[in-house]
Amino acid sequence: MKTKISCFLVILLIILIVPVANAQISLGEQAMQKSVEVIINATNDVHVRHVIAPASIQKQVELVNGTVSNIRVTNEHDKEQPFLVIGDNKGILIMPSDENSILEYDLEDALIQKDNVWTWSFRYLKTTSFILPEEAELIFVTDRPVYLDEKKGITCHGCQMVLEYSINEPKILENIKWEDKEFIVEIRSHSNIEKFNFDQPTKSITFDISDGNRFVTAIIPLELLWEPYSVFLNDEKIYFHDYINNGTHVWLNMKPEISGEIVIIGTTAIPEFSIIAPLAIGFLMIFLVPFIQKFNLR
Numbered sequence: 001m002k003t004k005i006s007c008f009l010v011i012l013l014i015i016l017i018v019p020v021a022n023a024q025i026s027l028g029e030q031a032m033q034k035s036v037e038v039i040i041n042a043t044n045d046v047h048v049r050h051v052i053a054p055a056s057i058q059k060q061v062e063l064v065n066g067t068v069s070n071i072r073v074t075n076e077h078d079k080e081q082p083f084l085v086i087g088d089n090k091g092i093l094i095m096p097s098d099e100n101s102i103l104e105y106d107l108e109d110a111l112i113q114k115d116n117v118w119t120w121s122f123r124y125l126k127t128t129s130f131i132l133p134e135e136a137e138l139i140f141v142t143d144r145p146v147y148l149d150e151k152k153g154i155t156c157h158g159c160q161m162v163l164e165y166s167i168n169e170p171k172i173l174e175n176i177k178w179e180d181k182e183f184i185v186e187i188r189s190h191s192n193i194e195k196f197n198f199d200q201p202t203k204s205i206t207f208d209i210s211d212g213n214r215f216v217t218a219i220i221p222l223e224l225l226w227e228p229y230s231v232f233l234n235d236e237k238i239y240f241h242d243y244i245n246n247g248t249h250v251w252l253n254m255k256p257e258i259s260g261e262i263v264i265i266g267t268t269a270i271p272e273f274s275i276i277a278p279l280a281i282g283f284l285m286i287f288l289v290p291f292i293q294k295f296n297l298r
Helices: 001-024 270-296
Strands: 035-042 046-052 059-062 066-073 083-086 091-094 101-108 112-114 117-124 128-131 140-141 144-147 155-156 160-167 171-178 180-190 195-200 204-209 215-221 230-233 241-245 249-254 260-265
Touching: 046 059, 066 083, 066 091, 091 101, 140 155, 144 241, 144 249, 171 195, 180 195, 180 204, 204 215, 230 241
Parallel strands: 035 128
Antiparallel strands: 035 046, 046 101, 059 091, 066 101, 083 091, 112 117, 117 160, 128 155, 140 144, 140 160, 171 180, 180 215, 195 204, 204 260, 215 249, 230 260, 241 249
16 A cells, blocks of 8 residues: 555656756746847857846846856946846846846857857847857858958847858969959868869859868959859759849859869850940940930920
């Protein structure tokens, strides 16, 4: 009889414990977060900063997932405030305050380096701003390229993404001479680039890549090879991003799965573009001149 009662109590205890173990620990209402900022420096250290709105009762803040250290809560005047850690650094309980609270901490084991690319599978369902290293000019959000240029970072809304970037990505400059002109094609990649060639009759640029699953970015002068483009890997058409066009150059990005020969085919190549452009301008002026004259008469 005692054995049956003991077994029953054990089973009941398991039933009661399992849901609690799987549930998220909560000691207060969710705080209203004015901003969440993730700062990544040149050595790939991660610092997180939350700005919490004033509240008359204690509020709970979920931390970004990772190995958390150096937790600090202050007010707007940088005066340290009391707080309570929830669980195994999963959340923080912010005490009542009549002004903004600033929660800060360092995060380890968030970024993983693979093939010279830093990767972070990020999920935090609040609008989050990322300040990235100045050396990371080009980043990728779930395989889509984002060119930072002079911007400091990006903002992710209801954020769930795969962030990828590399520091000081190698740049290969290829000089193409055509008659009295010179054009520079720039290729950025951690893969080795070999056997570069521009072929005017076929309106194509070709080169070999030594590794698969590496980002490859080609910056092409429009006067040399005009869009739209098609890209092939070993004679098979592959997906690519045509994501920047500043009027003189276009940025093409791809991530071939295997090594081999890349072929970029345009629609118009030098000297065709130099002939077509003046003709197009001439035809445009034919249509515009009557309107210009009519406007001047008035």
